[in-house]
Amino acid sequence: MNDFRNDIKRLPRLLLGLVALATGIFFVRLSYLGLPPWGVFHDGLYLVSGIGFGYLTQLVGLVVLVLSMVLFRTKIGIGTVMNVAIVGPIIELWEALWPFATDTLLEQIPVFLLGMLLMTFGRSLYISSELGQGPRDGLFVGIARTTRFEVKHIKPAIELTVLIIGFILGGRFYVGTVLIVLFSGYLVQWFFNRLGFDPKQARQHSIRSYFQQKEPS
Numbered sequence: 001m002n003d004f005r006n007d008i009k010r011l012p013r014l015l016l017g018l019v020a021l022a023t024g025i026f027f028v029r030l031s032y033l034g035l036p037p038w039g040v041f042h043d044g045l046y047l048v049s050g051i052g053f054g055y056l057t058q059l060v061g062l063v064v065l066v067l068s069m070v071l072f073r074t075k076i077g078i079g080t081v082m083n084v085a086i087v088g089p090i091i092e093l094w095e096a097l098w099p100f101a102t103d104t105l106l107e108q109i110p111v112f113l114l115g116m117l118l119m120t121f122g123r124s125l126y127i128s129s130e131l132g133q134g135p136r137d138g139l140f141v142g143i144a145r146t147t148r149f150e151v152k153h154i155k156p157a158i159e160l161t162v163l164i165i166g167f168i169l170g171g172r173f174y175v176g177t178v179l180i181v182l183f184s185g186y187l188v189q190w191f192f193n194r195l196g197f198d199p200k201q202a203r204q205h206s207i208r209s210y211f212q213q214k215e216p217s
Contacts, residue, residue: 077132
């Protein structure tokens with residue numbers, strides 16, 4: 001049970017990272033300068049299906065998680081579960097409580113930049129807690145670990161793919177989407193370096209491992 005006790009101590013880092021991630025996504029959307037690539041994908045699915053944006057975010061996350069588990073043996077940790085459970089609701093909460101709109105470019109640009117920084121920092125922070133990455137992050141970390149390519153190359157490739165699919169479905173994007181595709185991978189890698197975290201060497205803790213621990217006789 002030592003792993004479980006140690007992981008509990010990492011929960012504040014995990015929670016702070018997820019809150020920062022959700023807040024960053026909200027501010028990027030608020031800027032109206034372009035959704036993140038996965039956001040364009042979800043937006044395209046929303047236009048086709050009529051299912052709510054938040055629900056689609058969680059549904060797509062579950063599908064991606066299953067694929068990454070099968071293909072790359074992604075572990076399900078506390079962070080994986082909490083990512084699926086709380087990121088969407090935090091975004092919805094921000095949308096319900098935030099009273100201001102961004103009507104001019106002078107307002108939109110700093111809001112977008114703040115959102116992109118918060119989004120990439122939050123993603124790096126919660127992954128570095130080693131409590132299990134979220135479905136989409138597990139996919140690019142799993143590919144990086146398997147292929148030995150850097151995250152800064154893998155992440156933009158995946159996001160460009162879902163961006164194209166989202167655009168074909170009618171999802172909306174703008175210049176901010178292009179900036180996120182080009183620079184978010186480098187920002188995540190930079191934050192990983194600042195945090196002293198190497199995703200190719202890290203051991204993400206799974207919930208299953210807690211039940212495999214044996215008490216000393």
